[in-house]
Amino acid sequence: MRAGAVLRQVPLALRLALREMRGGLKGFYIFLACIALGTAAIAGVNSVSSAITQAIASQGQTLLAGDVRFEFRNRFATPEELNYFEGLGAVSRTTGLRSMVRLPDGSDQTLVEAKGVDGAYPLYGTLETEPQKPAAALFAKDGDAYGAVVAPLLLDRLGLAVGDEILLGTAKIRIAATLTREPDAVSEGFGFAPRLMLPEEALRASGLVQTGSLVENAYRIRLAKPDLSPAAIRAEANKAFPTAGWxxxxxxxxxxALTANITRFSQFLTLVGLTALIVGGVGVANAVRAYLDSKRSVIATFKCLGAPASLVALVYLAQIALIASIGILIGLAVGALMPSVAMQFLGGVLPVSAKAELYPSALLLAAVFGLLTALAFAIMPLGHAREVPATALFREQGFEAGRLPGWPYILSAALFLAALAGLAVYTAYDRYIALVFLGAIAFAFVVLRVVAMLITALARRSPRVNSPALRLAVGNIHRPGALTSSVVLSLGLGLALLVTLTLIDGNLRRELTGNLPERAPNFFFVDIQGSELDGFREVLKANMPEGKIIEVPMLRGRVMELDGVDVAKVKVPPEGQWVLRGDRGITYAKRVPENSTLSEGTWWPEDYSGEPLVSFSTEEGRELGLKIGDTVTVNVLGRNITARIANFRNVEWESLSINFVMVFSPNTFASAPHAWLATVIDPGATAAQEAATLKAITNAYPTVTSVRVKDALDVVNELVGQLATAIRAAAAVALVASILVLAGALAAGNRARVHDAVVLKTLGATRATLIRAFSYEYLMLGLATAVFALFAGGAAAWFVVSRIMKLPSSFLPDVAVMTVATALILTVGIGLAGTWRILGQKAAPVLREL
Structure with missing residues (x-):
């Protein structure tokens, strides 16, 4: 009966709510901004992610340059496998590898991503060049020079133009055009060097494709029966060739890989956007409390006229829902426009559609997040307003701040918060990270409440000071109805997130541009043939006599089974999936490799000749659920080899030295053909010395691929810089949300501040004294909040950098200075901006209501 009575009040409540809102949205602007900002962040990030992933899915044939692709490492398809491919449809083969190209006079050289193509490439899509020519003309042989297409960056690096010649291995290459768009570039993955596309005959003539060379052969197929399902093709192929290792x-x-990375990064940004929304939720609570406080007389009048408390609650719940809907719609409109803006920057590198599209699922998710946040944080102030006594019509007084509302309101708020958390976890790519994130947010709320209580307790117990302004400031911090809790909570979350993101960005940059290059090798040399090893070592020593040379045999292998179980059926956490994705570099060794230490088990004897054994890196082994005695089956050159785990090793990946997940006993690959991998480390080598070394090695051994580590780090640093831009934008969103919330918190306490200012001025206080008092108060609150943000943000950044990214983490002093300065500017600046208007209030209207 009671529920039915409440339902019958809904039409009246809605009518009263709309009538009261005729005066506009005054008092709800901060509410609107908080909801709109968080909703826009979530809608925009997920819309851009949807635009990219849907484009990849819809253009799959073009991006793959075929219906299906079979990829081999370090070998070509056997005649039986090739016959199987041809039975499926038209076949096109490409061969890819990294190598050095050099000028004919040997004066300069650079690394390229070489790709040999046949006459059928591409099966789907179009190869776009400048000038545009048919493939037959682009790749035609003119005399002893083969035609090729190159990325414009290659011309810039070597100072070349279309028509010039270069050398690749032992082959002469003529640049026929520059590459405008490679149809399957996205599916090929990230490259550290500019593209060089040439005919397969030229790649064979270069001498680069040798036994043990690190080459990738891809067979693309245009299906004769396009109705075949991908799952059926995969199952049939693996059944027909179980040891192919493709x-x-x-x-x-x-x-x-691109889709997974986009999903992960969008989840990260979504969580940041959700943080902004939750921070904004505090602003929602403050704004609702301030608005309802201004409506005390209206609420009291309703009650004097006989309106039940449930009707009063419904009237303002309707208003809150309507205002939240407006904020959500504004946020959705902004978020819907973000893919069009992002397309301007991403269109050149990713297949984002040029036409504007809406992504309903992304917008719906953002709308639900926004609505749940608004309701979760507005319910409690609404419960307080329900308890306003009718006597408030005759005497102004504040709500009972220390009293909780009725249990239905507490339960409703808890249910909305649980729904918000559940939705965040359910929609997350990595639910563990989402749970950790939500746990950290909840913990931060609790800690911020404790911080506010400690500040209040310290202020209450502080010794009496002579300065009237300072005494007033300390009193304002601990008096009933003080802003301490609101300001600390409002600013604390945003600043903590800002510190976290800034420290992550700073540590990444410091590792890549500071410590890492100092510890990293100067060069990696790949595809050194065994017959070239002695001569290669002599050339290297002649040019870098102080350099430390490390050489190891290297093969490529794909993990097929873990302890007898197909890897496709093994459940692996996201952080360990990279080990099973694609081929891995593997080696064999008699002794424990440098930069590694045994953590469990024993190493095999140098003359060991028993069953194949393998040493696995500790962290990756634990992520895969492996233990001593388990077996690992890898496919090398089309042959499955099973080895038993003899030990685990701690590997220093951050050193960038030669390291492998798997190191096998020497007898495992006694007869397998392979090349060698080498590094040279000389911290004292000059740029000129490195350039001379690169030139000498490239001219003496043109088939050896030389990678200058500093050049590779520059490429990575550029990518990190682009990611950092997105991270800083997310941090800016959170900081703006904090500013809005802080402004809302101060606005919520304006009524009490007006009373205080009027009484103090009546008792003789000057405007200068009050300004100093408020400045001291905001300074103390800002410093306390900054200290919390430094500790909380530092801990969160350490967890992300050290535990998730597996990199050294350190606290950056400049971040601390920036955080403290930001906190003080925000609290003092916004606080005084709001207080200045209060100090100008006339005393008479206020004194009449006391």
Missing amino acids: SIRTADSAAP
Whole structure:
């Protein structure tokens, strides 16, 4: 009966709510801004992510340059496998590898991503060049020079133009055009060097494709029966050739690594946006409390006229829902426009559609997040307003701040918060990270409440000071109805997030541009043939006599089974999936490799000749659920080899030295053909010395690929810089949310501040004294909040950098200075901006209501 009575009040409540809102949205602007900002962040991030992933899915054939692709490492397809491919449809083969190109006179050289193509490439899509010519003309042989297409960056690096010649290995290459768009570039993955596309005959003539060379052969197929499902093709192929060791990719998953990375990064930004929304939720609570406080007379009048408390609650719940809907719509409109803006920057590198599209699922998710946040944080102030006594019509007084509302309101707020958390976890790519994130937010709320209580307690117990302004400031911090809790909570979350993101960015940059290059090798040399090893070592020593040379044999292998179980059936956490994705570099060794230490088990004897054994890196082994005695099956050169785990090693990946997840006993690959991998480390080498070394090695051994580590780090640093831009934008959103919330918190306490200012001025206080008092108060609150943000943000950044990214983490002093300065500027600046208007209030109207 009671529920039915409440339902019958809904039409009246809605009518009264709309009538009261005729005066506009005054008092709800901060509410609107908080909801709109968080909703826009979530809607925009997920819309951009949807735009990219849907484009990849819809253009799968073009991005893959085929319906299905079979990829081999370090070998070509056997005649039986090739016959199987031809039975499926038209076949096109490409061969890819990294190598050095040099000028004919040997004066300069650079690393390239070489790709040999056949006459059928591409099966789907179009190869776009400048000037645009048919493939036959681009790759035609003129005399002893083969035609090729190159990325414009290659011309810039070597100072070349179309028509010039270069050398690749032992082959002469003529640049026929520059590459405008490579149809399957996205599915090929990230490259550290500019593209060099040439005919397969030129790649064979270069001498680079040798036994043990690190080459990737991809066979793309245009299916004769396009109705075949990807799952059926994959199952049939693996059944027909169980030991092929190939990687199969279909058009419905043309770029899985890119899609996964976009999903992960969008989840990160979504969580940041959710943080902004939750921070904004505090602003919602403050704004609702301030608005309802201004409506005390109206609420009291309703009650004097006989309106039940449930009707009063429904009237203002309707208003809150309507205002929240307006804020959500504004946020959705902004978020819907973000893909069009992002397309301007991403269109050149990712297949984002040029036409404006809406992504309903992304917008719906943002709308639900926004609505749940608004309701979760507005319910409690609404419960307080329900308890306003009718006597408030005759005497102004504040709500009972220390009293909780009725249990239905507490339960409702808890349910909305649980729904918000559940939705965040359910929609997350990595639910563990989402749970950790939500736990950290909840913990931060609790800690901020404790911080506010400690500040209040310290202020209450502080010794009496002579300065009237300072005494007033200390009193304002601990008096009933003080802003301490609101300001600390409002600013604390935003500043903590800002510190976290800034420290992550700073540590990444410091590792890449500071410590890492000092510890990293000067060069990596790949594809050194055994017959070249002695001569290669002599050339290297002649040019870098102080350098430390490390050489190891290197093969490529794909993990097929873990302890007898197909890896496709093994459940692996996201952080360990990279080990099973694609081929891994593997080696064999008699002794424990440098930069590694045994953590469990024993190493095999140098003359060991028993069953194949393998040493696994500790962290990756634990993530895969492996233990001593388990077996690992890898496919090397089309042959499955099973080895038993003898030990685990701690590996220093951050050193960038030669390290492998798996190191096998020497007898495992006694007869397998392979090349060698080498590094040279000389911290004292000059740029000129490195350039001379690169030139000498490239001219003496043109088939050896030389990678200058500093050049590779520059590329990575550029990528990190682009990611940092997105991270800083997310941090800015959170900081803006904090500013809005802080302004809302101060606005919520304006009524009490007006009373205080009027009474103090009546008792003789000057405006200068009050300004100093408020400045001291905001300074103390800002410093306390900054200290919390430094500790909380530092701990969060350490967890992300050290535990998730597996990099050294350190606290950056400049971040501390920036955080403290930001906190003080925000609290003092916004506080005084709001207080200045209060100090100008006339005394008579206020004194009449006391």
